[in-house]
Amino acid sequence: MSIYTFKRLTEINLVFMLALYLVIPILGPYIKSLGYTSTQLGFIFTLFPLTIIFVLPIIGNLSDKMGKKNIIVLAVFFQIIAFLLYIYNTYIICIIVARLLDAVTFATLTIIILAKVEDGIQDKDRGYLGGLFLSIGHIGKVVAPLIGGFLADYFFISFPFFISITIFAFLLIILFDKKEFHFKKIHRGDLDLISNIKYFFSFKKLRLMGLLGILTHATHPVLILFLPLFIVSDLGQSYSLVGLGFFLLGATHLLQYYFGKLCDKYGNYKLVDLGLIIYATGLISFFFINNIFILLIVLLLMGIGTAMWNISAWTLMSDIGEKKRGEGFILTTYMSIAKIGAFFSFIFSGIIVDVLSFHFLSLILGTILLAATVFTYFMFSKYERLS
Numbered sequence: 001m002s003i004y005t006f007k008r009l010t011e012i013n014l015v016f017m018l019a020l021y022l023v024i025p026i027l028g029p030y031i032k033s034l035g036y037t038s039t040q041l042g043f044i045f046t047l048f049p050l051t052i053i054f055v056l057p058i059i060g061n062l063s064d065k066m067g068k069k070n071i072i073v074l075a076v077f078f079q080i081i082a083f084l085l086y087i088y089n090t091y092i093i094c095i096i097v098a099r100l101l102d103a104v105t106f107a108t109l110t111i112i113i114l115a116k117v118e119d120g121i122q123d124k125d126r127g128y129l130g131g132l133f134l135s136i137g138h139i140g141k142v143v144a145p146l147i148g149g150f151l152a153d154y155f156f157i158s159f160p161f162f163i164s165i166t167i168f169a170f171l172l173i174i175l176f177d178k179k180e181f182h183f184k185k186i187h188r189g190d191l192d193l194i195s196n197i198k199y200f201f202s203f204k205k206l207r208l209m210g211l212l213g214i215l216t217h218a219t220h221p222v223l224i225l226f227l228p229l230f231i232v233s234d235l236g237q238s239y240s241l242v243g244l245g246f247f248l249l250g251a252t253h254l255l256q257y258y259f260g261k262l263c264d265k266y267g268n269y270k271l272v273d274l275g276l277i278i279y280a281t282g283l284i285s286f287f288f289i290n291n292i293f294i295l296l297i298v299l300l301l302m303g304i305g306t307a308m309w310n311i312s313a314w315t316l317m318s319d320i321g322e323k324k325r326g327e328g329f330i331l332t333t334y335m336s337i338a339k340i341g342a343f344f345s346f347i348f349s350g351i352i353v354d355v356l357s358f359h360f361l362s363l364i365l366g367t368i369l370l371a372a373t374v375f376t377y378f379m380f381s382k383y384e385r386l387s
Helices: 003-021 024-032 038-066 068-087 092-119 123-154 159-175 193-200 204-217 220-234 239-266 268-288 292-323 327-355 358-386
Strands: none
Touching (some): 003 123, 024 038, 024 239, 123 159, 123 292, 204 327, 204 358, 220 358, 268 292, 327 358
16 A cells, blocks of 8 residues: 555545544434433434444445445445434434434444555554554544534534534545446345354454454443433533543544554554453443543543554454455454444443443443453463464
């Protein structure tokens, strides 16, 4: 891959992340403002992982054969439709369809462009350049929640959607090329979800990554849905402080290029487990927190863990994908499997919050993730010795 291509893909990814994450601080509170309980919110949010479970592996497989750019252009178009439907909230069907489209397009934009970059990176530079790509992209993730929270406070709660739609419309104009927009013939085997998942689990290390992915994504309701509600409703803070919380959680992801170097030097799996230990410990600590300043400090520390986990997990799976069937297939199939955890967690997390509390939810999920991480560390070490 040339420097120019890497630079262009990195810039596009930065804009993607900015547009996608503008709405993160307000999405849960916005939908709840339409009159839903925490339990109902949990069921609404299950649509996101459920869609990814069944659709994303197929998209990843097709992207390897039909061209990743074509898939990305389609995803940008449907992301605009999804955000328009969120705004047009007269009927519940609009929210449902928006969540379905949002699931596919969000995962496609974040995963497929990463797979496209990883395609052109040599093994010896995979950790560093992959980390650099993700670090720059995380500038958008870090800045966007701050901007989104401010816009919601200063204008109105759905205003960030309008800004994101404008950005995506601009990207669609830039990326669309009629001469390149064509599709190859699709075979029935390309749409076989079960065989894709079986092939993924045929690799021992990917089995462990599937387990960790399921449990890590099971914690997403804590951060994506209930943490903003906890900050606004229980702690009595503004949407701007919700944005600040997400800013601190993502700020250390700018160091992924450095953690990528550590992956190249010490091994991916060590950073995978260290990162998840830090992250899981942070989730457990939520049980004891009722102060916004302590919460913000914990989120910053958790960001270090998620930064380690993010780059080490992607590079570990990209190494396997490069040598086997294809990175687009491996990365998207992993995401589909991981979203099984998010699906079931969104179903039960709302009930747990209504019956018990946000604190108990984070304690339960953090403890389970910590135990699984310790187990997989010993299994990774065993596989490394045997290889």
